[in-house]
């Protein structure tokens with residue numbers, strides 16, 4: 110008579126998945142802040158990362174200009190070279206981590222790795238903002254992944270949140286403080302009442318700003334990041350070249366104080382907003398210093414911290430907060446990408462999370478960035494006048510220019526430097542930028558006006 114075999118009470122002698130699969134072999138170009146942090150965290154958390162990835166992740170070769178310095182970080186068990194192309198095309202490498210930075214040579218290394226069938230992980234937002242469309246197309250063609258969580262607000266897994274956690278949603282807007290250097294400077298200007306130049310000098314002395322801080326203070330770095338987020342949010346190509354970018358170099362301490370008087374704080378915001386109305390169809394993609402209500406969560410994000418808010422039609426408003434830079438903070442994102450690569454390596458490309466969150470045929474190549482004139486927000490205006498009595502004239506004149514004035518008041522003495530002429534402060538309702546630009550231009554010739562008019566956007570970022 111047939112009997113089912115009696116199940117053995119002994120545990121089956123299966124190998125653990127981590128032992129069964131060969132390690133994911135990593136080649137790294139650059140072993141500076143990000144590269145060294147990645148090496149350290151990989152080494153420290155090796156077993157738990159392998160447990161999550163299903164296999165070990167092993168650094169096999171590193172490229173740096175100074176091999177002695179590289180050796181002092183990674184020791185003798187990792188091969189060293191100063192030829193980046195050797196790492197990019199190395200036969201023993203499954204995934205290239207590009208941690209050197211820059212756009213020209215980095216593009217060549219990344220494309221060479223892709224053509225050689227390697228996956229790529231990078232935290233290089235400048236590279237992806239300028240060459241991302243080309244790089245993602247090449248990766249699709251060669252069936253490899255390009256992962257870049259570290260490119261935006263490093264400690265915050267915002268790329269994953271947009272591509273995966275919020276995938277059910279029609280995203281209405283993404284907005285955030287995505288440059289720690291400028292947030293540090295703006296926090297100093299507000300807390301200590303210092304001007305931009307002094308706050309920048311402090312940021313440099315404390316290591317929060319580079320010796321050449323241009324990309325940060327001119328808003329370019331934030332524009333790189335918001336362009337990547339917009340692509341993931343709306344299913345559009347990376348459109349950094351079309352973004353409107355304004356940094357904080359022209360921001361005056363006087364406006365920080367006047368904003369405070371009105372109940373606002375000034376933050377450098379990256380904003381990506383989908384607009385689909387009867388006469389407008391496109392995306393506002395912009396970086397600018399903007400007034401945020403003092404009680405708003407984003408106004409509480411201080412120092413070098415980052416925060417991103419997303420409004421989805423189903424989830425509502427979500428907010429993500431964390432460090433925007435740092436060695437191990439960036440490593441956290443880079444290694445998360447490596448774990449993803451370890452899991453997806455060997456799968457069919459169609460089964461993976463697409464590079465920009467949408468499968469290529471669903472990316473809307475026609476979805477364009479709206480011109481500056483069409484941007485529609487509330488505004489703050491500061492109008493220097495010869496005498497305080499002219500406050501009413503300014504309000505009436507703006508209303509006549511179709512600027513929807515909501516509130517008008519004089520800057521109080523506390524906000525004004527000694528000897529300053531009176532300043533009329535105006536808050537408007539939402540209005541097209543074109544209307545504000547025309548009014549500001551014309552105000553310059555008004556006899557009541559005593560100096561350049563300042564106009565800044567106001568963002569309420571409501572649910």
Ligand SMILES: NC(=O)c1ccc[n+]([C@@H]2O[C@H](COP(=O)([O-])OP(=O)(O)OC[C@H]3O[C@@H](n4cnc5c(N)ncnc54)[C@H](OP(=O)(O)O)[C@@H]3O)[C@@H](O)[C@H]2O)c1
Pocket residue numbers: 138139140141142143144172173174175176178191193207208209210211214232233234235259260263433434435436439
């Ligand atoms: N630091 C952060 O907090 C952070 C956060 C997010 C994203 N990122 C991005 O991560 C990338 C790396 O930044 P990082 O701060 O780590 O820079 P880093 O500290 O300056 O390190 C760069 C590394 O790349 C190497 N390198 C540069 N050009 C090279 C070349 N042509 N050939 C070989 N090696 C080269 C350097 O070697 P030598 O030292 O020998 O010259 C150094 O090891 C950048 O794209 C950055 O935007 C950084």
